[in-house]
Amino acid sequence: MRNNDARLLMLDRDAVAALLQPDDVRAAVLEAFALHAARAARVFPLVREELPGSAIFGIKSGDVPAQELLGFKAAGFWPANREAGGEAHQATIMLLDPRTGRPICIADGNAVTTARTAAAGALGLQLLARPDSEQVCVFGTGVQARGHTAYALHALPSLKRVRYVSSDGRREPAFEAQFAARCEVALAGGPHTAAADTAVAAADIVITATPGRAALFSADAVRAGTHINAVGADTQGKRELPSGLLERARVWADDLPQARRIGELQWAPALPAAELGDLLDAPPARAPGDITIFDMTGIALQDLTTVRMLYERALAHNIGRNIPWPW
The missing domain is CATH 3.40.50.720 (NAD(P)-binding Rossmann-like Domain)
Structure with missing residues (x-):
């Protein structure tokens, strides 16, 4: 793909909900554990920091070199969200092309985190x-x-x-x-x-x-x-x-x-x-x-294998916003 033809898939909360199936999540999480056990994947050093207002911010990242899978989750806990009727846990997940560093998918990570953790x-x-x-x-x-x-x-x-x-x-x-x-x-x-x-x-x-x-x-x-x-x-x-x-x-x-x-x-x-x-x-x-x-x-591997599954399903079913992202 030429640089000017590059695209970025955006999966918001509703798109993720439409794609997230328990059996698929279980399979993705099982793959993550198998990759980790085989040392075929890497878990990069964790970022976990306290913010003003009792919030916590973190980044979990990793890769699977043989599968060209690379990405991270930026997530944390913002308890004040509850006062506005929102969810205290917040997460956003990004997949990147490891050959170029360009983002290929950004997904709302709240439901993903819940599902992959439960799986x-x-x-x-x-x-x-x-x-x-x-x-x-x-x-x-x-x-x-x-x-x-x-x-x-x-x-x-x-x-x-x-x-x-x-x-x-x-x-x-x-x-x-x-x-x-x-x-x-x-x-x-x-x-x-x-x-x-x-x-x-x-x-x-x-x-x-x-x-x-x-x-x-x-x-x-x-x-x-x-x-x-x-x-x-x-x-x-x-x-x-x-x-x-x-x-x-x-x-x-x-x-x-x-x-x-x-x-x-x-x-x-x-x-x-x-x-x-x-x-x-x-x-x-x-x-x-x-x-x-x-x-x-x-x-992070649990997030990455799960969102890769969502990414592939979204492309196959034309779900989400697939926008130009030239460079």
């Missing part, structure tokens, strides 16, 4: 949770918590009950309605309470999807055989799991250096752990009493 969590459940798990305890009722619950229920048909912990201990009828047709859903209470500990103690799986900076439940509440997907710790100083729990568990991460910097593993950086992608060819032998943890900080 990664579901993969963690399939590889690490007990296959006979029946009850899940979910901390959070926001976009991430809903996404993880939906993907978990698809990944593990054995799940029959969802107990959720809301930030204020009050019922969230919309959260309950989303899953009521699939399983029994009920409020457990609020975090940092005896009710939260009771819900954790009864759960086979615990999913923590909050912006918390303190333990959400007691370490003693976690019984043998439990699996935990820890989602919310993605910045230095954040945590959701109680002290001492990591040391009792077998721990996996999506990317170990990143998890030791900003994930739950920042609180036990010397603790032996492994990467989830290494289990794709050989899932671990799981003793009935093992406590397992998937420390999820999210890696």
